Amino acid sequence: MPDPWRIFRIPMLLAILNAVGLFAALLADGVGDLVSWLAFGVVAWVALAYRKNTSRKPPRHLPPQTRAR
């Protein structure tokens, strides 16, 4: 059984950011618009630029044939 908290904590944070982006500008002009831009700005940044370093590469000193998997 996967640990739901570990898997879903960041997606949940992003879901909240999505919701804030959707509703802030609808509920208030000015500051609300700004909050929406920031929230969706973070969402877009995570989608386009945030990547976890893949740690599957073995250390460099190993011979190349062991790197295959």
Place this chain on the structure above:
Amino acid sequence: MTTRTLRAWTWLHRWSSLVCTLFLLLLCLTGLPLIFSHEIGELTRPGLHPPPMAADMVNRPRATLDAVDAAAREARPDLVPLYFFAEEDEPDLWYVKLDTRTDTDERNAVLLALDARTGDLLGTPEFGTGFMGLMYRLHVDLFAGLPGKLFLGLMGALFIIALISGTVLYAPFMRKLDFGTVRRDRPARIRWLDLHSLLGIVTLVWALVVGGTGVVNTWADLILESWQRDQIEQLASGNATPLLAGELGGIAAGKRVQHVLERAQAAAPHMRLSMLAYPGTLLGTPEHFAVILHGDTPFTSRLRQSLLVHPETGEVLQASARPWYVTLFQLSQPLHFGDYGGLPLKILWAVLDLITIVVLGSGIYLWLTKPARSKGRDQKETSIHA
């Protein structure tokens, strides 16, 4: 999650996605220019702004609605006016829609733009033609009217099922992976699988809301017609609430339409005009003008209220409070269009739309490169999104 339920969710995700993906790609691609339709309109129809007023004209009284009405009838003597539209960011502009009769289906209706200060004719904006018209029809009804709309609504509903089932599958898929992992050192299929689930989960709530409000918007005609029937029934049964009592006589000649607007504004002083519908049109009744007003805050400006005004007596009626499904529909429009937070929000809307295109495209790719079916246990991880 047992293997059995995992397989069921996988099946649901695969087939709900496959059926709707091509239509969703079409909706995303045609929606992209539509996000900026206001800006594109500004660029391609620059002549429709009211010109600056000469100094000696500034203090003159504004043209009455009757003067605008007369100018529109003079420009198209073969037609009658149906609706006046006001745009929030263009207070000095009236759009007047005319047709041969008030009870047509408006397929051949003509739109005129007039200067609200002088009543001068500014031009005939071309809506629904050219490239943007094509994008609009492909996005809204596939040139098939109501059946086309309802069909696209069904595709949108499948898209929502695909989003939910994809989210369920995200848990077993990410069992051994940290958030944001894209295994660049693995084969292309694994890379795209990682990217598909990352981009999908990051934009999930936005996609659910834009998809869901899109589905609600496909029911626009049904919702408005139902509201219309409600209002007429209430009027007929004498259940309408009078907001201002009528009074006979006293309407100055040539001030009939202006009088209707003033009576509605007197009955609802904190609301702004969005539209005026002539008697006999879909929004009015055979005897009453309908004055459609909206609130003056960002939230309430999306919620419209219809007042019925009798042109002879000036009586103002409110047939029925806005039912919940009309409120839902009215709030669904901005949340689908992304037009309520300035140009930066539209640009972000476009970025999220492009990300959704990548999710849809990678989904097709993953299905096409699906490894041959295998019952082996270690196939499970890669077959989840296939």
